[in-house]
Amino acid sequence: MVKILLLxxxxxxxxxxxESLIPEIENAFVRYSKNETVTPPRTVMWVEGNWWxxxxxxxxxxxxxxxxxxxxxxxxxxxxxxxxxxxxxxxGLSGSPLAVMEGGVLTALRTGAASAVSAKYLAxxxxxxxxxxxxxxxxxxxxxxxxxxxxxxxxxxxxVRPDQMRLFRAWAESAGFKVFExxxxxxxxxxxxxxxxxxxTKEPVILGKWLGKGQHVISIGAHARDYRALDDEAITKFGxxxxxxxxxxxxxxxxxxIPLEKGLIKQEDxxxxxxxxxxxxxxxxxxxxxxxxxVGLAIQDAAAAALAYRLARSRGLGIEVEL
Ligand SMILES: NC(=O)c1ccc[n+]([C@@H]2O[C@H](COP(=O)([O-])OP(=O)(O)OC[C@H]3O[C@@H](n4cnc5c(N)ncnc54)[C@H](O)[C@@H]3O)[C@@H](O)[C@H]2O)c1
Numbered sequence: 001m002v003k004i005l006l007l008x009x010x011x012x013x014x015x016x017x018x019e020s021l022i023p024e025i026e027n028a029f030v031r032y033s034k035n036e037t038v039t040p041p042r043t044v045m046w047v048e049g050n051w052w053x054x055x056x057x058x059x060x061x062x063x064x065x066x067x068x069x070x071x072x073x074x075x076x077x078x079x080x081x082x083x084x085x086x087x088x089x090x091x092g093l094s095g096s097p098l099a100v101m102e103g104g105v106l107t108a109l110r111t112g113a114a115s116a117v118s119a120k121y122l123a124x125x126x127x128x129x130x131x132x133x134x135x136x137x138x139x140x141x142x143x144x145x146x147x148x149x150x151x152x153x154x155x156x157x158x159x160v161r162p163d164q165m166r167l168f169r170a171w172a173e174s175a176g177f178k179v180f181e182x183x184x185x186x187x188x189x190x191x192x193x194x195x196x197x198x199x200x201t202k203e204p205v206i207l208g209k210w211l212g213k214g215q216h217v218i219s220i221g222a223h224a225r226d227y228r229a230l231d232d233e234a235i236t237k238f239g240x241x242x243x244x245x246x247x248x249x250x251x252x253x254x255x256x257x258i259p260l261e262k263g264l265i266k267q268e269d270x271x272x273x274x275x276x277x278x279x280x281x282x283x284x285x286x287x288x289x290x291x292x293x294x295v296g297l298a299i300q301d302a303a304a305a306a307l308a309y310r311l312a313r314s315r316g317l318g319i320e321v322e323l
Contacts, residue, residue: 001322001323002096002097002322002323003320003321003322003323004097004098004099004100004320004321004323005098005099005100005309005312005313005318005319005320005321006099006100006101006318006319006320006321007099007100007101007102007308007309007312007317007318008101008102008318008319009102009104009105011308011312011317011318012101012102012105012106012109012308013105013109014317015307015308015311015312015315015317016106016109016110016304016307016308016311018112018113018116018144018145018148018149019148020307020311021109021110021113021145021304021307022113022116022117022120022145022148022149024062024113024303024304024306024307025110025113025114025116025117025300025303025304026117026120026277027303028059028062028299028300028302028303029114029117029244029272029273029274029277029299030274030277030278031059031060031274031299032059032245032272032274032297032299033272033273033274033275033277033278033280034274034278036060037057037058037059037060037299038057038058039056039057039058039297039298039299040056041247041248041251042054042055042056042248042298043055044252047070050070050071050072050073051070051071051223051224052068052069052070052071053067053068053069053071054066054067054068054069055067055069055296055297055298055301056298057297057298057299057301057302058092058302059299059302059303059306060092061306062092062302062303062305062306062307063089063090063091063092063098063302063305063306063309064089064090064091064092064302065087065088065089065090065298065301065302065303065305065306066087066088066090066298067085067086067087067088067103067106067107067298067301068085068086068103069083069084069085069103069107070083070084070085071083071223072084073200076136081104081137082136082137082200083104083107083108083137083138084103084104085102085103085104085106085107086100086101086102086103087100087101087102087103087106087301087305088100089101089302089305089306089309097323098309099305099308099309099312099318101305101308103301104137106301106304106305106308107296107301108137108138108140108141109141109145109304110300110301110303110304111138111141111142111220111294111296111300112138112141112142112144112145112146113145113300113304114244114273114292114294114300115142115145115146115196115218115220115292115294116145116146116148116149117273117277118216118218118242118273118292119146119149119150119194119216119218120149120277121242121273121276121277121283121284122216122240122242122276122283122284122290122292123149123150123193123194123216123284124193124194124214124215124216124284124287125214125284126193126214127150127151127152127193128152128154128192128193128194129152129154129155129156129180129191129192129193129194130143130146130147130150130152130154130155130156130192130193130194130196131155131156131157131158131182131188131189131191131192131194131195131196132155132156132157132158132168132188132196132198133157133158133159133185133188133189133195133196133197133198133199133205133206134159134197134198134199134200134201134205134221135157135158135159135164135165135167135168135169135198136159136164136198136199136200138198138220139157139168139196139198140168140171140172142196142198142218142220143155143172143177143196144175146194146196146218147177150193150194152193153176153177153178154177154178154180155172155177155178155179155180156179156180156181156182156187156188156191156192157169157172157179157180157181157182157188158181158182158183158184158185158187158188159199165181169181185205185206185210186207186210189206189207189210189211189215190210190212192215193214193215193216194215194216194217194218195215195216195217195218196217196218196219196220197217197218197219197220197221197222197229197230198220198221199221199229200221201221201222201227201229202222202224202226202227202228203228204228204229204230204231204234205229206219206229206230206231206234207231207233207234208230208231208232208233208234208235208236208237209233211234211237211289212289213287213288213289214286214287214288214289215289215290216284216289216290216291216292217230217234217238217289217290217291217292218291218292218294219255219291219292219293219294220294220296222253222254222255223252223253223295223296224252224253224254225251225252225253225254225257226254226258227253227254227255228253228254228255228258229255230255230291230293232258232259232262232264235255235256235259235264235265235291236259236264236265237289238288238289238290238291239285239288239289239290240271240282240283240284240285240288240290240291241256241265241269241270241271241290241291241293242270242271242272242273242276242281242290242291242292242293243256243270243271243272243273243292243293243294244272244273244293244294244295244296244297244300245272245295245297246267246270246272248295248297249270249293249294249295250267252295253293253295255293256270256293273292273294
């Protein structure tokens with residue numbers, strides 16, 4: 001009889017701390033860039049005008065992870081999160097299902113961990129504020145994870161929705177951060193050392209003319225072929241452009257696809273995070289501007305799910321269900 005473990009969001013929050021998750025996500029990126037995983041491109045489908053993804057990956061040592069995820073920007077007005085998902089983990093050798101877990105928080109945790117790995121290799125040497133454009137669900141995890149690597153208590157925020165900024169500010173202050181509300185993304189970009197874009201924008205919110213020396217930009221939004229978070233000038237200013245997957249960003253975000261098609265950047269200028277972490281490509285040099293652009297990879301879900309499963313088994317957490 002096959003028994004699976006059901007893991008809820010509160011258990012995942014408890015199990016997947018920055019300290020435990022960041023090294024696993026870094027390792028998964030290295031294995032991905034060395035072609036040691038089996039990761040077909042995700043299946044993207046548009047359902048009733050909204051983005052859905054089915055994402056699968058086998059990461060040796062972790063297992064097979066499969067995630068079904070929807071992204072519905074109107075959901076907050078329904079009292080529901082923008083991103084909802086379920087992740088299933090299977091044993092890579094026997095094929096047995098091992099666990100089913102809440103995928104919304106898992107996605108936010110593993111995305112925060114990827115941004116933190118980028119900060120490990122690309123963050124500025126001097127300390128200053130972290131800025132966050134788009135203070136919704138992902139923003140809290142981005143701040144928690146990135147600030148575990150780039151230590152600062154100063155945070156600058158901007159969101160088109162003042163109510164979202166207020167909620168985020170209350171949370172961040174209770175977590176010990178000093179928060180400044182910027183009046184525009186321009187003001188935020190000009191004030192910060194690390195600029196995190198975690199919004200649902202379709203149009204650029206980071207313009208090249210606002211960027212200065214030595215900043216690190218992390219952009220996790222603009223998840224469709226025609227969406228952009230960065231304008232043409234910004235993309236041409238970076239000394240290093242690092243992405244989660246060259247193949248995926250070319251296919252799935254206008255931030256890379258459009259400038260490449262316009263000839264503003266070249267494919268060989270784009271490094272993968274796993275290549276940087278493996279020492280195959282360089283991290284930050286001097287006070288250059290750097291970019292980490294991600295669209296999200298199934299390897300992250302598989303690695304995070306496997307870690308959660310392993311820790312939950314050893315601590316007796318989760319609900320066991322006989323199939
Ligand atoms: N790269 C990855 O691995 C990954 C993983 C998960 C989510 N994401 C992306 O992260 C983004 C945010 O997701 P979420 O779950 O936090 O959504 P959310 O709806 O909870 O938050 C998005 C926030 O962005 C704000 N916003 C929209 N347009 C803006 C603009 N022009 N300027 C400033 N703020 C603006 C909204 O008001 C909202 O508060 C989405 O684009 C999603 O696709 C990426």
